[in-house]
Amino acid sequence: MSYFDNFIKANQAYVDLHGTAHLPLKPKTHVAIVTCMDSRLHVAPALGLALGDAHILRNAGGRVTDDVIRSLVISEQQLGTSEIVVLHHTDCGAQTFTNAEFTEQLKRNLAVDVRGQDFLPFTDIEESVREDVALLKNSPLIPEDIIISGAIYDVDTGRVREVK
Amino acid sequence: MSYFDNFIKANQAYVDLHGTAHLPLKPKTHVAIVTCMDSRLHVAPALGLALGDAHILRNAGGRVTDDVIRSLVISEQQLGTSEIVVLHHTDCGAQTFTNAEFTEQLKRNLAVDVRGQDFLPFTDIEESVREDVALLKNSPLIPEDIIISGAIYDVDTGRVREVK
Incomplete structure (x- = not known):
């Protein structure tokens, strides 16, 4: 039982709405958003993004990794x-x-030894945002004039608030 | 000039629509989608995803990396x-x-030496999908009974087609 076929079916309706347009x-906004893969966060509507507006990067936790x-x-x-x-x-x-x-x-479920690997869990959400903002600010690959903000999305209310 | 404040403003309207609900x-679909950060791809509407449906992972290219x-x-x-x-x-x-x-x-723009680092560029899009599907199929961390599909999104038409 694959869910992929359902996505292809749903996409047919999207194609009709989309029309043909080259963006x-x-x-357009010159912004890149780094956030979590969580299913309850739809980034575009939550931040008012239109097609073509911003890069959206997502991984487990929205952590700043080498990737x-x-x-x-x-x-x-x-x-x-x-x-x-x-x-x-x-x-x-x-x-x-x-x-x-x-x-x-x-080790138990997959018989794989991953000792030493950091899966980047966290407990305090404001702290995790501040840590990741600091990683970006300290990276030699991110120029100093890049504007960097941190924020938290509430999955129950949809609200975004800044973390200073 | 920061764009962040615009997102916070747009989010206020989203909060009104969202209401309070704990998903x-x-x-819900038990699917994780690995795709690109590109601004012209809004994954949820393109695949018919509701809030809570699927994990969405995004990086430059939609490449399968350690992260x-x-x-x-x-x-x-x-x-x-x-x-x-x-x-x-x-x-x-x-x-x-x-x-x-x-x-x-x-080296020229940031005075940083990244020799040896692979930024994962590609030329052939079907080949890049097949490469990344193969990486997942060969990973000891991804169980063999996980269903894996590959596909391409056309940014001009919004259409998704499978890559076999």
Whole structure:
């Protein structure tokens, strides 16, 4: 039982609405948003983004990793973005485990030894935002004039509030 | 000039529409989608996803990296997903450079030496999808019974087609 066929069916209706239009490769607002993969966060409507407006980067937790830095460097150097928003959220899956527990679980369930790997869990959501904003501010690959903000999305209300 | 304040303003209208509702942490369709950060791809409407339906992972190119594997392991082991879709797209920013050129550019613009780092550019979009599907199928961290599909999104028409 695959769900993929349902996506293809739903996409047919979307294609009718979309029509044919070529938008520029470079995002209109010059913003890149770094956020979580969580299913209850639909970034575009939550922030009022139209098609073509902003880069959206998502991983478990919305954490700033080497891969996020790789993507942001491409975003900035090739595609003209000059502002970054780090957006974490309430009730995050990254708050449901510790590295030690998760390492044990992977050994038990997958017979794989991942000792030493950081799966980037966190407990305090404001702290995780501040940590990731600091990682960006300290990265030699992110120019100093890039504007960086941190924020939290509430999955129950849809509200975004800034983290200073 | 920051764009962040505009997002906060737009979000106020979204909050009114959203109301208060607690959806489960685990995605309803049990699907995780791996795709690109491109601004012209709004994943939820393009695939008919409602809030709470699916995990959405995004980076430059929609490439399967260590960070994507980290996120997918959390998605599967902690949050119950059992299907993955790799979705690349036409006119991708990852097709606009080579590693050699980009390394030179970063040295020139940022005075940073990133020699040896792979920024994961690609030329053939079907090949990049197949490569990334193969990476998932060969990963010891992704169980063999996980359903994996590959697809391409056309940014001009909004159409998604499967890559076999």
